[in-house]
Amino acid sequence: MAVNYDENTKTISINTQNTTYQMKIGPYGVLLHNYYGERISGEDMSYLFRYEDIGFSPAMGDAGMNRTVSLDTMPQEMPSFNVGDYRAEGIRVQHGDGSYALDLRYVSHEIMDGKYCLEGLPAMYADGTGEPGASEGNVVKEDFGKGKGRSRGKAETLKIVLKDRVKEFFVTLLYGVYEELDIITRACLIENREEETAVMDKAVSMSIDFLTADMDIYTFNGRHTMEREAERRRLGKGVTSIGSLRGTSSHQHNPFVILCEPETGEEHGGCYGFAYVYSGNFLAEVECSQMEMLRFTMGIHPSRFKVLLEKGRVFTMPEVIMTYSGKGLGRLSSQLHRAMREYLCRGKFKSGRRPILINNWEATYFDFNGEKLISIAEEAAKLGIEMLVMDDGWFGKRDFDESGLGDWFPNEEKLGMSLHELIERVKEKGISFGIWMEPEMVNEDSRLYKEHPDWAFALPGREPGRGRCQLVLDLGRECVREYVYQAICSILDTGDITYVKWDMNRSISDVYNRDLPPEQQGEAGHRYVLGLYELLERITSKYPDVLLEGCSGGGGRFDAGMLYYSPQIWCSDDTDAIERLKIQYGTSFGYPISAVGSHVSACPNHQNGRITPLHTRGTVAMAGTFGYELDISKMTEEDKKEVKKQIEDYKKYSDLIQEGEYYRLAKPEEIFMAWQFVSDEKDRSLVNVVMTSARANSPGCIVKLKGLEPGSDYREDETGKVYSGSSLMHGGYLLPKEMGEYQSYQIYFERV
Ligand code: DGJ
Secondary structure (H helix, E strand, O other), rough: EEEEEEOOOOOOEEEEEOOOEEEEEOOOOOEEEEEEEEOOOOOHHHOOOOOOOOOOOOOHHHHHHOOOOOOOOOOOOOOOOOOOOOOOOOOOOOOOOOOOOOOOOEEEEEEEEEEOEEOOOOOOOOOOOOOOOOOOOOOOOOOOOOOOOOOHHOOOEEEEEEEEEEOOOEEEEEEEHHHHOOEEEEEEEEEEEEOOOOEEEEEEEEEEEEEOOOOEEEEEEEOOOOOEEEEEEOOOOOEEOOOOOOOOOOOOOOOOOEEOOOOOOOEEEOOEEEEOOOOOOOEEEEOOOOOOOEEEEEOOOOOOEEEEEEEOOOEEEEEEEEEEEEEEEHHHHHHHHHHHHHHOOOOOOOOOOOOOEEEEEEOOOOOOOOOHHHHHHHHHHHHOOOOOEEEEOOOOOOOOEEEOOOOOOOHHHHHHOOOOHHHHHHHHHOOOOEEEEEEEEEEEEHHHHHHHHHHHHOOOOOOOOEEEEEEEEOOOHHHOOOOOOOOHHHHOOOOOOOEOOOOOOOOOOOOOOOOOOOHHHHHHHHHHHHHHHHHHHHHHHHHOOOOEEEEEEOOOOHHHHOOOEEEEOOOOOOOOHHHHHHHHHHHHHOOOOEEEOEEEEEEOOOOOOOOOOOHHHHHHHHOOEEEOOOOOOHOOHHHHHHHHHHHHHHHHHHHHHHHOEEOOOOOOOOOEEEEEEOOOOOOEEEEEEEEOOOOOOOHHHHOOOOOOOOOEEEOOOOOOOOEHHHHHHHHOEEOOOOOOOOEEEEEEEEOO
């Protein structure tokens, strides 16, 4: 068993292959956080903590005159509230008698085979199959490890029940343990069993109190068309936080955080990763306290959040995926990649190569008809492209972005044919058909809005703010969800549609759920997210053969929650290969390469006007699901030849790219960017290099490879030259002399 309870020391230890996570039932029944890090032999790690009288930190009420036990200094597993702990708050609750208090004490624990599910929320699973429809409530699934018969999916669940010292108010901590993956998940259930309703206005899914605060934090920040730029900072005293209030996880701050020792690099040092499996408002807080301890919490953002906990109501908090690596950031990413790829993404497309597609957005924008799309399909098929995706503009009245959203019926007049005919004619060209939708939105200039103006978010008596001229349909309401579900089904039932790009093009504002009474409006934002998940669950269950690609103006909702429904997400609306290097670099810290939607687009680039070689655009797009987004009929014969070659290459390398080990070999600020894929067997490797500046009379550029077998020899595909793994890793590979701007190289090695 990975989870063990030691009766003598009252410690609960979770041991994964390389890590240990330990808790202790401490003085007065407080559940202490003892340790998280490199695997240790199992002793009680509480010797690291000193009980002392700390000035101005009151002792716990039931400790009487014992001055050495203060919740302000104890490393707790879930913080208490208004009973002497002044650090970043966890669960904030006001009971029926008006008292603000939470003083959590250990009640019981249980260790179970299998992985818990969370009612209505995405979560990692462990049965090895990943079929949609797995989350049936807050239950443990016992059927893990069947599926592919792989032991990797084996999981255990640890459930610890805590109770307020006075009130019948319970917090159940859930831990999912993936021993072989070095992954532990956390979530919690919050329940009031008092007669009177309790009000909760802040809740976290997890909290850890580290005993030392000497850490750096990595956050992944940005804006539309520049998402997830990695930023590393030293943590100082006080609270450092990131979060979103945009109703989505956002372009601005991704719900993924790394804490690491200051000396940690790609291949050395200790680091912790925390990925929130949630797509709405979130808050991640790190507090370095007076005693130089560090508290990390991740939860739903408390702003505009209020839940009435009537007697018996259980509130389920979303899951956090946690991992620790003592061997640097590269290993940390690799652990998360595998976990998300194999035990979070689901369905038919979670593994294996995804179709190489061409999307007409940057080729035509709104200006297209059926014949134009068929001509793109014909040209694309000749080059080996496998799917045409019809983007925005095919439905309702939509020739620009100010009207039509919500009216999910094909505009046959514009298309010049029915949707069914278009699908059939595209298929005749030898490629499959995919479609764009933005189901969460409505334009005021639409039939839907005229019929149901009250379905969009708006505050009473106030005109709602428009984003991209559109309003947000309140998916927290059943009537709205049902309409949207039926609308999507009617489109998907029209013909052989094998892919949907699910877009979402604004931040949410004016949140107000018309079905809820005033005192429950604090749930409106969370209910929207639950409604979205319910809708996605229904759609993915009904259409298991349809590949869903998530999108929110590019990567505005690139999070682990969405990956449960869509195994790939359009990474950014910035398709410039050079800016993409930065975006994809940042994304790679927390998310698998198989999840990164990436396309080759036209030059000059539509977002920043930069000109880059087609080969380089191909190299960069191959660090993802690969496709094209340009008017192929306008390409020269020479370019078409290059496209054909790229497609052949992608097919050859796709297993490495999608499922191989991924290594970051350079940082965006260097003279070149480089990354590498290595097969599990270490017998094949693809090295990718993009020169980011051209220099005259430059010294030679050497890139050091990673992950190869030092004692094996590898043949470079293009030149036939043989190198030993050790020389490639320790000496490196000499790149050709820079000539011209933004050159790129794909260097493929096979073991001889
Ligand atoms: C935003 C997406 O990210 C783009 O790729 C495109 O689909 C547009 N929306 C269409 O409106």
